[in-house]
Amino acid sequence: MRLLPNRIFERALEVGYGAGAVQLALGNGVRERHGIDLDADPQIVSTLLDRKHCPATLVKGSVYELPYPVEHFDLVVCFSGSSTWTSTLARSTKSAGF
Numbered sequence: 001m002r003l004l005p006n007r008i009f010e011r012a013l014e015v016g017y018g019a020g021a022v023q024l025a026l027g028n029g030v031r032e033r034h035g036i037d038l039d040a041d042p043q044i045v046s047t048l049l050d051r052k053h054c055p056a057t058l059v060k061g062s063v064y065e066l067p068y069p070v071e072h073f074d075l076v077v078c079f080s081g082s083s084t085w086t087s088t089l090a091r092s093t094k095s096a097g098f
Contacts (some may be wrong), residue, residue: 017035
């Protein structure tokens with residue numbers, strides 16, 4: 001997270017949110033947090049994040065079938081994914097995004 005610019009991001013997507021640790025690390029640096037994961041249970045992780053005062057909109061799904069509009073996020077993070085996802089994720093990232 002230290003590599004990110006010192007600013008507040010409006011909307012972020014984490015690919016592969018797992019147990020929600022990165023969502024927590026994003027914390028107050030993001031106004032609206034989202035996550036997509038192929039295996040994790042979004043309800044369980046959402047409940048945990050809500051208890052930590054870090055709400056996020058989480059979905060179970062594939063990065064190859066993103067349920068978001070083009071240029072929806074100004075930050076997309078993925079710490080355990082594949083470099084083959086780059087073009088797929090770029091579609092959902094704003095042109096000035098990270």
